[in-house]
Amino acid sequence: MNLDPNKKSRARKRLLILGAVILALLAVNVAVPRKKVPPPLNARTLKDLAELATVEYSVTKIIAHKDVAWYGDRKILFETAAIVKAGIDLNELSDGDIRREGYKAVTITLPRPRILLFNMKPEHMHEIFNESGVLRSDFSNQEKDALLSLGEKDIRAKVATMDILERAARNARILVESWLSRMGFASVRVEFRGPGGRK
Numbered sequence: 001m002n003l004d005p006n007k008k009s010r011a012r013k014r015l016l017i018l019g020a021v022i023l024a025l026l027a028v029n030v031a032v033p034r035k036k037v038p039p040p041l042n043a044r045t046l047k048d049l050a051e052l053a054t055v056e057y058s059v060t061k062i063i064a065h066k067d068v069a070w071y072g073d074r075k076i077l078f079e080t081a082a083i084v085k086a087g088i089d090l091n092e093l094s095d096g097d098i099r100r101e102g103y104k105a106v107t108i109t110l111p112r113p114r115i116l117l118f119n120m121k122p123e124h125m126h127e128i129f130n131e132s133g134v135l136r137s138d139f140s141n142q143e144k145d146a147l148l149s150l151g152e153k154d155i156r157a158k159v160a161t162m163d164i165l166e167r168a169a170r171n172a173r174i175l176v177e178s179w180l181s182r183m184g185f186a187s188v189r190v191e192f193r194g195p196g197g198r199k
Contacts, residue, residue, distance in 0.1 A: 041098055041106060041183070051116050053087035054171035055164055062128075063151045072133020079128060080148060082120040082155045086168035088113050105187035106180060112192050113168035115159070120152050 060081045067074040092111040099107045125148060132138050139147075173190040180188045 041100070041180070041185075051087060051089050051091070052172060052175070053085040053116050053168075054113070054175060055086045055168040057084045057086075057159070057162070057164060058082070059084055059155050059158060061151045061155050061158075063147055063154075065147055067136075069136070072136040074132045074136045074139060075129065076127070076131075076139050076144075076147070077129040078144075078147075079126045080120065080151045080155075081124040082118060082152065082159075084115060084119075084159055084164065085117040086113055086164045087116050088168070088172050089116070101187075104185055105189075106185050107189040107191065108176060108180075109191045109193055110172060110176065112194075113165045113172060115164075118156070118159075120148075120155065122148070 058081055060079055062077070062079050064077045065075070088111050090111075097109040101107060125144075130139065169192055176190050177188045
């Protein structure tokens with residue numbers, strides 16, 4: 001069966017046009033970037049992170065004690081350490097702390113950083129020196145615990161003068177900004193509540 005040459009030519013033209021349209025659509029699809037749509041954001045999304053520790057310090061303390069009596073002296077020297085973690089508790093976040101500004105901008109007001117963990121275990125105590133006179137008994141466990149308690153108070157006082165909370169705030173800001181940028185937000189602003197609540 002022979003086809004009319006005009007029909008063949010028209011069919012060929014249609015196929016060429018159809019192929020050109022398909023190629024043009026594919027080129028447009030590749031050339032035009034798809035908009036990254038940020039997902040819905042609410043307090044629950046961030047609460048999944050719970051307590052976000054952004055700084056960890058190991059603080060050591062040398063404790064020296066001398067117990068002097070007329071019948072002999074006792075001396076002890078030991079080192080102890082505490083692990084201190086600071087960060088923000090995202091469980092304190094509410095939906096009012098998240099403000100969408102336009103489509104791709106967001107401002108988040110985070111709780112102020114605080115100490116999340118202060119861990120001073122007895123196994124972190126290393127006795128360096130312990131000497132008792134002939135007529136004196138060794139330091140009892142209760143006495144060592146009392147000295148450890150004094151050491152803990154000193155470490156807590158030292159931590160209060162360090163910049164641990166400022167570092168925790170700085171790291172939290174960087175972490176939250178980075179996380180929300182990866183979620184698709186073009187502009188992320190992080191604020192912290194003031195001492196009495198809101199900023």
